[in-house]
Amino acid sequence: MSTLTEPLTHPTPLPVRHEPVQVAPETWVIQATHGEGIAPIAVHMNAMVIRGAEPVVVDTGAPVNRDQYLEDLFGLVEPDDVRWVFISHDDVDHYGNLHEVMDACPNATLVASWFLCERMSVGRLDVAPTRWRWVGDGESFDAGDRTLTAIRPPLYDSPTTRGLLDHRTGVYWAADCYGAGVERGTAYASDLDPDFWAHSFETMQAWTSPWVSALDPQAHLRSCRHMEGLGITTIASAHGPTIGSASLDQAFALMRTLPAATIDPQPGQPVLDDIIASMTVQTGGAQ
């Protein structure tokens, strides 16, 4: 089994196609991966769409996957039908195709927050304020046949982060939280070896939110228990396989103990040296 710190083995990205996965009625995870085929561990760059009475685009993927993302999205929903575009936070792997979606969907409203718009307004947001709606942590909006509530996940890497809970299906979009690195694109956490998933899950949470080690364990536990009491049936993460009912209890349990978890160090200069050496060998000599 690969480790998270092995060097790259191929210098050229290989296109890897992963079809959208329907995770609940009228709800699809639009899958993409980053690093698959070139690194020992790949990271999902997923987004989601809810095709209800008023279709909701949930995050917009990364620019590097733009063509595939837009093809997948508009293969599931007509641009004119999209009513809401929810952005979880101001990281480019989540808003990376926002402007393309807003341009293609004339009837869409951007569901953001004051702080998200404030942070993005310095050159990263070109959507007219008349098309904004601010929905902060704990606030809801109505999408015709369902109510959606913005809920901050227990761990996150931006102060603007809000996940999104669909009260009709119990699907929770967790933004960066509840992800896990994978060896290849993987639809469901239950498709992975449980030990591999547990280790990868803990590593990604701690690397994305390194402050977890400084949390008061009891305060974190209260945050976890709050999430566990929301009626969530499925967790869809931007950065990991979807956590269905078969894996939900394990995900909640892993999250509870994260402040005390022992976490692998991130790759350092020796790994970069190996990567460069590998590239040099594969290109036939020093460049």
Ligand SMILES: [Fe+2]
């Ligand atoms: Fe992020």
Ligand SMILES: [Fe+2]
């Ligand atoms: Fe992210």
